Amino acid sequence: MEFTDPTKDTLTEEQLVKDLQAGEMGSFEQLANLYQKKIYTLSFNLTRNISDSQDVTQEVLLILFRKGHTFQGKSAFSSWVYRITLNASYMKLRSRKREPNVSIDDLLPSFNKAGFQQEKIQDWSESTESLLFDNETRKVIQKAVDLLPDKEKVVFILRDVEGLSSNKVGNILEISIPAVKSRLHRARLFLRKKLSNYFWEYKTRKESKGE
Amino acid sequence: MICCKECIELLYSYLEGELSAEMETSLEEHFEDCPPCIAFINTYKSTTLLCKDTLKSNDIPDTVKIKLKEFVDKNKPDVL
Numbered sequence: 001m002e003f004t005d006p007t008k009d010t011l012t013e014e015q016l017v018k019d020l021q022a023g024e025m026g027s028f029e030q031l032a033n034l035y036q037k038k039i040y041t042l043s044f045n046l047t048r049n050i051s052d053s054q055d056v057t058q059e060v061l062l063i064l065f066r067k068g069h070t071f072q073g074k075s076a077f078s079s080w081v082y083r084i085t086l087n088a089s090y091m092k093l094r095s096r097k098r099e100p101n102v103s104i105d106d107l108l109p110s111f112n113k114a115g116f117q118q119e120k121i122q123d124w125s126e127s128t129e130s131l132l133f134d135n136e137t138r139k140v141i142q143k144a145v146d147l148l149p150d151k152e153k154v155v156f157i158l159r160d161v162e163g164l165s166s167n168k169v170g171n172i173l174e175i176s177i178p179a180v181k182s183r184l185h186r187a188r189l190f191l192r193k194k195l196s197n198y199f200w201e202y203k204t205r206k207e208s209k210g211e
Numbered sequence: 212m213i214c215c216k217e218c219i220e221l222l223y224s225y226l227e228g229e230l231s232a233e234m235e236t237s238l239e240e241h242f243e244d245c246p247p248c249i250a251f252i253n254t255y256k257s258t259t260l261l262c263k264d265t266l267k268s269n270d271i272p273d274t275v276k277i278k279l280k281e282f283v284d285k286n287k288p289d290v291l
Contacts, residue, residue, distance in 0.1 A: 028283070040279075045266050057275075066288070121254075125254050142266070145262060160263055161262065161266045161267060181223060185222070185223040196254060
């Protein structure tokens with residue numbers, strides 16, 4: 001399941017950094033155009049708040065405008081942008097009253113002594129097409145992601161939603177690649193369980209209505 | 212024969228194609244006789260796709276786009 005396209009945006013990014021360092025006219029607008037959606041989406045997926053995400057996007061763009069020319073190129077420019085965005089988003093979250101995190105272990109799969117699955121597994125993977133456009137499903141998915149503990153959430157968003165490679169995510173978060181993989185796997189297991197509970201409840205509700 | 216627990220622990224590496232050929236065969240032999248694990252894999256994959264589609268579709272609202280444009284025009288450095 002690889003969503004990453006390592007060649008995408010690389011050339012544009014390289015040229016843009018050169019332009020920035022050279023103080024090229026127009027590179028600032030281009031920079032804003034290239035990155036504002038990435039910055040906003042990442043921030044929105046972490047804060048789930050439009051006004052906070054707008055603030056974060058503006059703060060990050062300002063840093064890019066003022067400090068972009070000092071960028072050293074030790075890691076990818078986009079990694080730097082993601083890192084600044086994460087920091088700015090976490091600053092926003094820090095000032096907010098936190099909802100208690102659900103224990104991720106409660107939602108990991110359970111097995112009997114012989115190592116076989118204990119829960120009844122329903123395969124809802126074929127019936128998701130029609131549900132995806134359902135507003136209720138979208139809300140459930142967003143809520144499930146919001147409930148992930150921070151460490152797993154950020155890895156899931158960068159890796160599975162943004163489609164960055166494990167290498168790049170490790171670089172941005174300054175954690176090892178095995179740590180990226182294990183957090184991502186835990187996040188997926190947690191979300192799978194949450195969605196399974198929802199689809200089960202959805203199906204039962206429909207059946208009881210006789211649909 | 213390997214059990215469900217081991218299969219699910221190795222699921223990430225299996226889907227990324229990171230397992231040895233021998234290990235991969237062991238998992239696939241288990242899957243052949245284990246419909247719950249097949250359902251688990253299918254829903255595990257669907258989870259990723261559903262979440263990605265949902266979270267990716269959060270576009271910048273138009274009102275925010277306008278404000279960001281104003282912000283960029285006001286704050287972009289003057290380069291001579």
